[in-house]
Amino acid sequence: MDVFGSLAQGFAIALTPLNLLYGFIGAVLGTAIGVLPGLGPSATIALLLPITYKIQPVSAVIMLAGIYYGAMFGGSTTSILLNIPGENASVVTCIDGYQMARQGRAGPALGISAIGSFFGGIISVLMLVFIAPILANFAIKFGPPEYASLLLLGLLMAVYLSSGSILKGLMMMSLGVILGMVGQDLAYGIDRFTFGSDRLLSGLDFVPVAMGLFGISEVLLNLEAPEVREVFKTALKGVFPSRDDWQRSWAPMLRSGFLGSCMGVLPGGGPIISSFASYAIEKRISKDPERFGNGAIEGVVAPETANNAGSTSSFIPLMTLGIPTNAAVAMIFVAMMIHGIRPGPMLLQEHPDMFWGVIASMFVGNAILLALNLPLVGIWASLLKVPYKYLVLVIIIVCVIGAYSVNYSAFDVGTLVVFGVFGYLIRRSGFPVAPLVLALILAPKLERSFQQSMVMGMGSLMIFLRRPISAVFLIVMALLVLKPVIQWIWSQRQGRGGKRLTKSP
């Protein structure tokens, strides 16, 4: 069947009243948590995982995806009105967004953010529609060696491309691999690191671990300094941008939409990097870069378009390769696994309803979000007046019940608390949590495909290099790992020439 026929079927699934409802709930929740600082999309999706047990898998993923890109819509509101990012992908939006608000142009800033997000989303979904099936058909030929190389590359890229210390990221990744080994080894029937506990035989449960690492730890971090919020008092008149605004915005919107769509595909990429990169690019190619930082509308529209594009396109590696590239998508990966659906190249063939239904729902969801955010932005802003303590109460109760409901036992509540405290302490020292979660999910798969490759290659590591696709992955990986070395050599050469361009830290 051609793409359009499949997409039409997807719309038939996405437009059923029930799925529309779940898409709507996702969009509303996503916008809400996007607006509220101190609760990101990964945490929210983790919190809602237990609730999705009882929902149809397609509806569940439609809702969770809606939360993810909905948060990208909502995040800008807080950045613009409060100068506090609603979530991490809207950090850059603060710079020019808040300036616009101070100049009395909060309305157009909010308006162009919503419109930009919408266009970014649509560009990205279109890319998903046309590229994902090709990629899936390509990846279907992957054998265990390709998978082993790809998984390793994906994990390393997630560490290397994310902001922050690579060393810390690698340490968290290793810990994630170790934690992923807990439980009974299925191939050999040997218990690993279970400490004699039956509870750990099937491995650590993702749900309490993720809720702890994202949800509880976030609350604990925020408790250190519950911020005082002061909404910028301004009459929100006219959210529609002027003709001049449009003229300035349409080109950045297109560029950032494409940039975000491409960056979202990369492991470790996604909305956050996309927003930073697009801002930097717009500033560089601008004819008058000095306007940036002083309320340039391009500085608002670019990151907001890019982050939504980036969030949507991170579904491409998830649905075609089975590789979650960032924490929020990892949670959606877990949601699919809970329902017995394995994301990967077979998804398109085994569960076309999931594949096309979710894609179609993204068109619908983005339209819903535009409608929710453009005229109703004032209502969302008033959400910021809800005291933080009530939010804490809700988060904690949802976490506790969610963890308990996994096996109806207090043991999982204990797991939740342990990982919550661990996440809090480790994030305080600047360690990223995402590599741990990705490794925890991917390590067992990596181990299995490595073992299978060894059987295939009859005990020779050369199998990874003899197969061209796998070899390419390994070469990219080598470049990534050797990048600091290459840079160092480069800087030495530059140094000898009497000029030091880069300095290794």
Next chain:
Amino acid sequence: MLKKGDVLAGIFFLIVGIGDIIGALGLPLGTPLDPKPGFFPLLAGVFLLCLSIIFLVRAFLKRNTERQAFGAVWRPGLMIGGLVIYTLILDLAGYVIATLILSLTILRILETKRWWRLVTISLAASIGSYILFDRVLGVTLPLGILKRIL
């Protein structure tokens, strides 16, 4: 001035790495070309051990002059205490009572001044969430000692 958090984190990872290696050595290892269940954990453990040593050395060498911005640690501290107690008493005291205590803790930490407000909201939160999840959504929550009374 050393970054205390970094050193502690480094030591933690070091211990986890060593513990993992010891555990892995107790499992059948196989060879790299025929990996058995202990192989991957050993690999990950050795990797982690090396990384944490590098990390610790760097933490000791890089004398950090800037003080880390510490917020008020007592709030998260109390919250962690509340959560630990919650886990321990959940089965015995039951969901409603345990959540009531936890909710009182949370609201007290976050400065709810008037005591009647504290109690009303906590009662509403614990009983309300019990009714919503247990009765409406069908997530069976433990009743604990309330079971005997009701």
